[in-house]
Amino acid sequence: MPIRRLAARELRPATRQTPRAINQQIVLGLLRSHHAMSRAALARRLGMQRSAIGRIVSTLIAQGLVCEGPAQTTARGRPSTLLHLDSRGRCAVAVDVRVTRTHLAVADLVGREISPVASFPTDLDPRAFVAHLAHEVRRLLAENPAAGRCQGVGVAVPGMLDRAGEVVVHAPALGWRNVALREMLAASLGLPVVMENAVKAWALAQVWALRGEPRSGDMVFVNVSDGVGVGVVIGGEVLRGRHNVAGEFGHLPLSVDGPRCACGATGCWEAYVSNLATLARYVGRPLEPGRPVPAEVARLTVDDVVARARGGDARALAALLTTAHYLGLGLASIVNALDPERVYIGGEISAAWDLLEPTVRAALAQRTLVAAAADVNIVVVAAEEHPRLRGAAALVGAPILGVQPIA
Numbered sequence: 001m002p003i004r005r006l007a008a009r010e011l012r013p014a015t016r017q018t019p020r021a022i023n024q025q026i027v028l029g030l031l032r033s034h035h036a037m038s039r040a041a042l043a044r045r046l047g048m049q050r051s052a053i054g055r056i057v058s059t060l061i062a063q064g065l066v067c068e069g070p071a072q073t074t075a076r077g078r079p080s081t082l083l084h085l086d087s088r089g090r091c092a093v094a095v096d097v098r099v100t101r102t103h104l105a106v107a108d109l110v111g112r113e114i115s116p117v118a119s120f121p122t123d124l125d126p127r128a129f130v131a132h133l134a135h136e137v138r139r140l141l142a143e144n145p146a147a148g149r150c151q152g153v154g155v156a157v158p159g160m161l162d163r164a165g166e167v168v169v170h171a172p173a174l175g176w177r178n179v180a181l182r183e184m185l186a187a188s189l190g191l192p193v194v195m196e197n198a199v200k201a202w203a204l205a206q207v208w209a210l211r212g213e214p215r216s217g218d219m220v221f222v223n224v225s226d227g228v229g230v231g232v233v234i235g236g237e238v239l240r241g242r243h244n245v246a247g248e249f250g251h252l253p254l255s256v257d258g259p260r261c262a263c264g265a266t267g268c269w270e271a272y273v274s275n276l277a278t279l280a281r282y283v284g285r286p287l288e289p290g291r292p293v294p295a296e297v298a299r300l301t302v303d304d305v306v307a308r309a310r311g312g313d314a315r316a317l318a319a320l321l322t323t324a325h326y327l328g329l330g331l332a333s334i335v336n337a338l339d340p341e342r343v344y345i346g347g348e349i350s351a352a353w354d355l356l357e358p359t360v361r362a363a364l365a366q367r368t369l370v371a372a373a374a375d376v377n378i379v380v381v382a383a384e385e386h387p388r389l390r391g392a393a394a395l396v397g398a399p400i401l402g403v404q405p406i407a
């Protein structure tokens, strides 16, 4: 069979940008990560002429993407005006869907929360969930009129979505398959809705925040919560694969005949390190995903187990350290497969990182193929930072502010 020759245009990246557009993106990225910079600082940072930076900034101001703060006097006595991303009068609603509770907040377009984070128990029936969420979004917007016009709702979902971000193809922990959630929500709210896998949303927000920074290297995001979600950033892009399911390390088996996982398989990494797995270990009985959780467990959270471990409860500490061991083994697979520059870890378990880290590191060192790779930089993100919620806000804010986070 003859080999098909590729036409040159097929080799071009799909998101082709002019150098001018790229420079605009870099300026927006720098203003995003530094909150405010002067034209002179931007010129120094990018090694460009003041006049060239001036032209880029004027364009961004004309487009309503950047605004000027009040003039200040620099140390050398020269007047200087700080530039900000222009988020005035506009807001987004960020939604982080989790199995137990769904969290939401009003955020500015840069992703900063401008309302307290609200939450409600997640309905596992999609129609009931949409009705409940729409009600909560309306209530939150009504309570925060000063936030400005809502530009859209960003929804982070713990599951696999189709490439268009329309359908939840499979959310094992929620038991959802082929739920056209975006359209249902948009119809119910009458607002634009952008939907993304929760950890990919977190990864996208981080990629966006790092635009314009020196090469930040390949990154992996691991969220250990009701399930285990993983997002992978290679060469500054979120890895998606052919069906948008690349990077699902949570369902890589640690053992073929291990505990049952929410996805239906056995021995997945998630089945060893999820919050349910830690609680099961603590109460000393296996808990099957999808089956009713015994009352004495339903009252418990991983936060309780962490508090008890700190209070001297040896069984609680042992349960956490076993989770840490399996966490390290799974991280070793990720490091062996991708050799990333940095691994971000989030979820409730992050509150106990000081207790867990030595065990995680020991397991990593046991399984990584190259000793140096075990020293991978692990960045722990506290649950209070709401990384997935910020990711959800970025889904709405980034495109409006001219940064396209979706590859």
Ligand SMILES: [Zn+2]
Binding pocket: 250, 251, 261, 262, 263, 264, 265, 268, 270
């Ligand atoms: Zn699984």
